Amino acid sequence: METPLFTYTLRLADNALVLGHRLSEWCGHGPMLEEDLALANMALDLIGQARNLYTHAGAIEGKGRSEDDLSYLRDCPDWRNILLVERPRGDFAFTILRQFLYAAFMHPYFERLAASKDETLAAIAAKAVKEMAYHVRHTGEWVIRLGDGTEESAARLKEALDDLWPFTGEMFEVDGVEQALIDAGIAVDPAVIRPVWNGTIDHVFGEALLTRPRDGWMQTGGRRGEHSEHLGHLLSDLQFLQRTYPGATW
Amino acid sequence: MYAQALNVAEKAHADDPELRARFQARVDAEEKIEPNDWMPEGYRRTLVRQISQHAHSEIVGMLPEGNWITRAPSLKRKAALLAKVQDEGGHGLYLYSAAETLGVSREELVEQLLTGKAKYSSIFNYPTPSWADMGMIGWLVDGAAIMNQIPLCRCSYGPYARAMIRICKEESFHQRQGYEIVMTLAKGSPAQKKMAQDSLNRWWWPALMMFGPSDKDSQHSDQNMAWKIKRFSNDDLRQKFIDATVPQGHFLGLTFPDPDLRFNAATGHWEHGPIDWSEFNRVVRGEGPCNRERLKARQKAHDEGVWVREAALAHAEKRAARKAAAKIAAE
Numbered sequence: 001m002e003t004p005l006f007t008y009t010l011r012l013a014d015n016a017l018v019l020g021h022r023l024s025e026w027c028g029h030g031p032m033l034e035e036d037l038a039l040a041n042m043a044l045d046l047i048g049q050a051r052n053l054y055t056h057a058g059a060i061e062g063k064g065r066s067e068d069d070l071s072y073l074r075d076c077p078d079w080r081n082i083l084l085v086e087r088p089r090g091d092f093a094f095t096i097l098r099q100f101l102y103a104a105f106m107h108p109y110f111e112r113l114a115a116s117k118d119e120t121l122a123a124i125a126a127k128a129v130k131e132m133a134y135h136v137r138h139t140g141e142w143v144i145r146l147g148d149g150t151e152e153s154a155a156r157l158k159e160a161l162d163d164l165w166p167f168t169g170e171m172f173e174v175d176g177v178e179q180a181l182i183d184a185g186i187a188v189d190p191a192v193i194r195p196v197w198n199g200t201i202d203h204v205f206g207e208a209l210l211t212r213p214r215d216g217w218m219q220t221g222g223r224r225g226e227h228s229e230h231l232g233h234l235l236s237d238l239q240f241l242q243r244t245y246p247g248a249t250w
Numbered sequence: 251m252y253a254q255a256l257n258v259a260e261k262a263h264a265d266d267p268e269l270r271a272r273f274q275a276r277v278d279a280e281e282k283i284e285p286n287d288w289m290p291e292g293y294r295r296t297l298v299r300q301i302s303q304h305a306h307s308e309i310v311g312m313l314p315e316g317n318w319i320t321r322a323p324s325l326k327r328k329a330a331l332l333a334k335v336q337d338e339g340g341h342g343l344y345l346y347s348a349a350e351t352l353g354v355s356r357e358e359l360v361e362q363l364l365t366g367k368a369k370y371s372s373i374f375n376y377p378t379p380s381w382a383d384m385g386m387i388g389w390l391v392d393g394a395a396i397m398n399q400i401p402l403c404r405c406s407y408g409p410y411a412r413a414m415i416r417i418c419k420e421e422s423f424h425q426r427q428g429y430e431i432v433m434t435l436a437k438g439s440p441a442q443k444k445m446a447q448d449s450l451n452r453w454w455w456p457a458l459m460m461f462g463p464s465d466k467d468s469q470h471s472d473q474n475m476a477w478k479i480k481r482f483s484n485d486d487l488r489q490k491f492i493d494a495t496v497p498q499g500h501f502l503g504l505t506f507p508d509p510d511l512r513f514n515a516a517t518g519h520w521e522h523g524p525i526d527w528s529e530f531n532r533v534v535r536g537e538g539p540c541n542r543e544r545l546k547a548r549q550k551a552h553d554e555g556v557w558v559r560e561a562a563l564a565h566a567e568k569r570a571a572r573k574a575a576a577k578i579a580a581e
Contacts, residue, residue: 017325021320024319024320024328024332025319025320027312027316027319027332027335027336027339028312028313028316028335028339028547028551029316029547029550029551029554030551030555031551031554031555031556031558031559032555032558032559033309033339033342033343033346034343035558036312036336036339037336037339037340037343040332040333040335040336040339041336043332044329044332044333044336047325047328047329047332048329050325051325051326051329054325067325068324068325071325072323072324091554092554092555092558144565145561145562145565146558146561146565148565148568149560149561149562149564149565150557150560150561150564152557152560152561153557153558153560153561153564156557234320237320237321238320238321240321241321241322241323241381242323242324245439245441245442248323248438248439248441248442249434249438250323250324250327250381250434250438
């Protein structure tokens, strides 16, 4: 039986790793050299966050599972990331907009998690705040450039927004697992993040001449282990060597 | 643009023997030549060719290693590999900037790569079918690159020499990291050891070819030595690499795919069998396993990035126009 703190930490870790993995797919294929480096930077930040979070999750669980056991030896139903992060990388507009939507949420989230009663989570969050501030700034600038750039870039950004918007609702979900941790001062209440996120989104969308879609029906399920078709393919890449050579040291 | 103007002015003096003599005296005195200094046209051309080839090699070199980023076997390896490939991109960036100081734009250089007019290191036309190749590229390919590049830190052209100092520091870190991957495999399970040996078998000869043709067949050497763009001959550097690398491989219990490899106690050097230069020439000509694939991958990234670069430009122009309009309105 997973404890709430284990599940919660795993959710944060899985979000970071899956999104970091998606960003890392760009390496060597970016639209310009500077952006290739920037996407790799953001991927490295997320993978670094994931490593710390997995190590902490393993310690919470107390069964001796390492960061690699947790990331390389779980199948889809045991992954706890939101569906947003597992969407395939798409074009540059999709990647940038997703990163912006996620970072605009995680930056204020980590600011508050830095005051968590769980000291390890607080320390991990304190470091991540600075990283996510850069992600918000960098991707926000690109959202503006693309939205107020050419007709094609604006159309691509709009298309990406239509694709991504239904996946943003899951960031704000709270279930029983999380409510108990919020009450205990360990987890952050995403309801508190909502107005900050709205402010960042509205400001950047305003400059990007992008109309915010209405909040209608939202996709959900990843945090409970109900994933899209895409996660399995991501894991078959990620886990290939560990699965093919069980027990080997790398 | 300014550099083009300089080029025209300079061509008028291209054969001025006095300027040439003064230039050579500065090179002989180990003074650094800087972008605005007079230089012979051939010196400029040679440097543009060499620096841009080096930059292209870094960029194309991201592809064979990038092939394993999503499949690295642990999170630590994944982060290290991603950071390494990112470093290669960074090297490409400094090198393109160094080339730009010679009056050629990055766009022109990239165009030369994509049209096949410019070359890049042939080593990246070999595939990376196994994880061990990530170790082997670090240990052998970066190891060979360092042998070639350390003397370039003293190259007579200042911007190139300074870029190389930074690059060499990072490359030697990559080389140690690569050797450590190979060591882990060589000390691992029989399947992992086999993976390492198979990879060494594939990379050894191409790595030796990285130093270029034998001295007796090399076209550019003498003039480049006089200009202090090059300081050691291809064969000398190759020998240095072999002497350093063979004991490292034996320490791991690996076998080099060269039946003639033997230590000559009299000279203190490892002697190798004949290099198959016909293979080298084939791959340089475009008939390597991945030449077309590598260039197509670069072309694809370039094409898919067109709309992004156009959007960035259009946005910058709109901003500038709005700023100018606001200034006029305020006046």
